[in-house]
Amino acid sequence: MTPFRAMHSAEAFCVSLAAPDDFEGWRDAARRLIQADVPPDRIVWDSPADHSADLFAQGERRLPAPPAHAPQPRASRDFVQYAKSAILHSDSKRFSLIYRLLWRLQAKPRLMEDKADSDVRSIDELARQVRRDIHKMRAFVRFRVIEEADGERYVAWFEPDHHIVRSNAAFFVRRFTTMRWSILTPRGSMHWDGEILQEGPPATRADAPAGDPVEALWRKYYASTFNPARLKVGAMLKEMPRRYWKNMPETSLIPELIAGAQAREARMVAAGGQDLGERPATLAGMAEAIRSCRRCAIGCTGTNSVMGEGPQTPVLMIVGEQPGDTEEQQGRPFIGPAGQLLRAHLQDAGIAIEQAYVTNAVKHFKFAPRGKQRLHQNPTAKEIDVCRWWLDGERALIRPRIVLALGASAARGLLGRTVSVQKERGIPNLLEDGSELWITTHPSYLLRLQDHGRAEEEQKFANDLHRVAARVSELSR
């Protein structure tokens, strides 16, 4: 033991730092104390925010003069980094912990690498909490704009857990250089005028503005970006603990968002369709089930459904749009005027309609009443998609090699997408089960055309049917 150490060994020292985050002050004092070989348990540290009650009055306020030629204390780079962070912590024991580590580092220079050491773990934990607080301040500060004589100023009220305000101000300067802003906290305030950063005294919530018109937009955004089908309150709380909520304009929405979430999800699932369950295994069974199908609005109008008809194992399946007025009354597909036209053209192309299975993409009749008449209305994409369940069922049972879709609705019922008939006619599509899909216009479209236009379209229609007929006879061989 050096004579110097013996002289001071019984003496205690009090170090009063200028501020709770005064790293330079701590470092200067620590350097002299290490050089004077003062052990950790002989020092009491305090700052304006940390009052150490014990031994406070008894300690020597003057620091020992280090002996001449005392070497500089040794400190590894990672120690300095840890110390700079940990000193911002609000735990009063931080100063002595950091000093104790510095003391131990003199004998064991690589101490900081020993993550299982309890002092190293402690400083690691303090530094981690400080980093998190710094990060949360950058995230959760909310500015509100006020008008001042010389322009706008953005003012925020924030309550940090640790002494981070001064060291965090640089971030806001880097980010909002061209704005004038103030951050008020119970631990002091920072003011930026575009060029100079000034420190101010601690503030209270009442010093900050009470609102900002843009908050209505932000709250709307917050509520809308939330997906009620994936409620994870725990994950939210872990990253945004309740203690921050009171200074964030959006958080008052949280209780109602959570409360309404399950109901909203249930509504979406219910509106999305019903649990389809098993399909009947026979065409007759399906016809029976379709009769009472209420999965879309068309099924709920009280009309008769029209099931497909034809041989059970045909090569060709013909799909129209939906039953019309005549079909609905008689319960059979393609027996109205459009059906007549179709039959004539099929015959011309050499296809006997009795050899094909004929059905529709939608199995009920959609119409708008006009006096005594029922005017045909196109089914919506959604209605076609809902009814595709039944069309898929028919295809799975009768397994046609070729499917002829008449019009865009039929094509959608088979492909699940919106189809341009004029672009896709004449070229077969391969369906998932290996069958060929041919697309052409619906005969009722031809009926609506006049004169020259009709003749032209009817010719194209006939050409399409001839191509299909050729494929049918190839595949029937």
Place this chain on the structure above:
Amino acid sequence: MPQPALPAQKTILERLEILADAAKYDASCASSGTTKRTSKGGKGIGSTEGMGICHAYAPDGRCISLLKILLTNHCVFDCHYCINRKSSNTRRARFTPQEVVDLTLSFYRRNYIEGLFLSSGIVKSSSHTMEQLIEVARILREEHDFRGYIHLKTIPEADPELVARAGLYADRVSINVELPTVAGLTRLAPDKSATQIEGAMTSLKDSIIEAKDARKRFRHAPKFAPAGQSTQMIVGADAATDADIVGRASTLYGNFGLRRVYYSAFSPIPDASAVLPLKRPPLMREHRLYQSDWLMRFYGYAPHEVQQAAGADGMLPLDIDPKLAWALQFRADFPVDVNRAPRERLLRVPGLGVRAVNAIIAARRQRRLRLEDVGKLTVSVAKVRPFIIAEDWRPVLLTDRADLQNLIAPRKSEQLELFAS
């Protein structure tokens, strides 16, 4: 002159509601990994510091970092899983580029956000839509000198020239592959083409590499999407298994130099298409996929090794994490000696994360580690114990026990979503 009566224009507030709601099914909200910038010396605002900041969290546990909206939710495409598909009867709205710029800046000034994530439904044509998206980014960067984060969704069908321009303004660009299998894409997104999507991703990758290369030689060469490109896959809308998805993700990382693949558990949407499944997949499935993604990117697992953790049906177990599942299948690789084993072996120990492994490696230079020391470096020594050897510990019986899984698998409790951003 009297104006013809138009239907009342929706207010900004109403349109924000519609267009934020329409954008929320995209999982990505990252604002990290770009170059460091500050607003010092500029005439605008904004900074980026490498690490992203989550400015709020919604009750779905997701981070809110960017203003994530669509320019419009009108769309000529008809993708079944999408709320904005042509055949959906959702409410429609659109913003002008200037309105998006104003919103972004007024949110940014109040410190609500890190920047903008802009996407759009396809209107008129893909190229027209892409031009509008770029216009927003251009006004922000050129007219307002905005230096915050910009993520632009890129439309694969748009003119490649436009896609290249997007990268000059944006920090990140992304194209969604949407579904893990081509069959799924054909069925659920009939207007999209896998070839086209992959082609656009390739050209983005080339532009990113080219720009990086140029900047090595010329200091003032323009930056191109410094935060790289990412993509998203919807999980649970088609029949793809976890093994399929893991395989697809690793191909994507490998072929296109992606920064991130996001997995989004299919979630029910209002006015859903009839071909979609009604029920969502368990959210835990998404979580397990993120964990397996982490194993491939940070723990040195090859894709086939992650696939080995899946069951015979190709699905990762929901009750235990994929790392533990792998360890239980390959018990011969354990126990691992914490005082001797190389880093890559330590990373295979269930319960040891990258941080704990780094701490072990640093600490064992100082002393021989006992089980108690390992306990100080990790969250749960009980989970780690069966798989390691320490100075005073050797798990002779434990590793061979048939009921090991029951001993260490977590009790049935809700795990937090650690990995989804």
